[in-house]
Amino acid sequence: MFSEQNHDERQKIKKNYLGIGLIIFVQILIIWGLYTTFIYNNLRELQNNLRNLAILFWIISEICYIRTQFSDPGEVQQKIVPLKLLHALKDLQLLQFYQNVCDKCNSWKPPRAHHCKRCNKCIYKMDHHCEWTNNCIGALNQKYFVLFLLYVFCYILAIFIIHIIGIYDYYVTNQQHMWNSLTNQNFGIFQVLLIIIFCTFFLFFVISMLWDQIQVIRDNQTVIESLQGKFGRQQSFFENMKQFMGDEKWYYQLIPTTPILKLNYAEIVYGESLVNMGTSYLEDIIYDEKNPKSVYFAEFMIDNYKKKVS
Ligand SMILES: [Zn+2]
Ligand SMILES: [Zn+2]
Known part of the structure; x- marks a missing residue:
């Protein structure tokens, strides 16, 4: 047991490095x-203009990157099933979906939470554990992650175009002066060609990750849920955006401000068993504010939100 723990610790330290x-x-x-x-x-x-733009994208992406790394991704703070929720569910035959206890950290696991082995916590709407940011991506930091991908893509694209023009000028316009007419240093051409290769690789890498994120946001899923064939409530793209990027004016969704998010631990994740029961039935109960039973869920949501901001 002791050595097993030691082994786990060592693995964790290695992965952290x-x-x-x-x-x-x-x-x-x-x-x-x-x-x-x-x-x-x-x-x-x-x-020159592209370089100024690149500097701007660099600063914004740096803020997004730091916020992704150091923000709480959405650790589930409610460690036991809330009584209010149990009370609301008493007559609804939905209790089974809310009674999960995490077998790793022994705390309550709401339907859209997932345990991260690397962080050893249950994270609400955990998307994936991202080695490139050394943090989990979950409900509370997904906005920063998506914006980081967006702005770092713009940054790489700007650098890439600067060098494509530079290489073009080198080969076509100044052929007779060779590289010295364009560079201060002899190994300039080597660096430029190398950075073009890196840019090409990372343009494809970042756009594919960004596309994955856009798809899961569109489908109200996390990457983990998409692998499990599960999904959240289906609504319009912009409504889903609000759930990930904050429920506020669209331009706030484009800057790395703290998003206004109402974590609703009662939110259900649709899988085969729920779809078989009929999804419209469930949506009515959980999301229809005019339905008296959904009031419990609304209160529950507000309670958690208050706890989060205080
Ligand atoms: Zn857990
Ligand atoms: Zn993690």
Whole structure:
């Protein structure tokens, strides 16, 4: 038992080092990418403007990156099944979906929570554990993660275009002067070609991750739920966006401010068993505010929200 615990600890430390190593690697790449745009002696106006844009995207993505790493992803704070919820469910034959206790951390596990082995916590709407940010991605930090992907993509694209124009100028316009006419240093061309390869790889990598995120938000799922074939309530794309990016004006969803989120632990996740029972029936009970029974859920939601902000 003791050695098993020790082994677990060692594994955790090893994995933590992996996360920290990846963060340092990302930071070096990002700063080096910007540095390579200063290799050129002369930049076209377009390249100059792109570099200014890249600096702006860099600053915003850096804020998003730091907030993703250090924010609580949504640890379930309610450790036992709330009595209010049990009371509300008494007559509804839904109790089975709310009585799960996590066998790893022994606390109550609401339907949309998932235990993260790496963080050893149950995380509400856990999307995945992200090594690149050394943190879980869940209900409370998914906004920062999505924005990080968006802005870092714009950043890489700007750097990529600057260098494509630079290479074009090198080969076509200044062929007779060779590389020295464009660079201060001899190993400039090597760096530029290397950064173009990195940019190409990360453009594909980031856009595929961003696309995954857009898809799960569209379907009101987390990546884990999508693998399990489960999903949340189906509503419009913009309504689903609010659940992940905050229930506020659209422009707040584009900047890394703390989102206004009402964590509703009573929110159900639809799987085969629930679909077989009939989803419209369940939606009516849980989301129809005019239905007296759903009042319990609303109160429950507000209680948790208050606890979160106080
Ligand atoms: Zn757990
Ligand atoms: Zn985790």
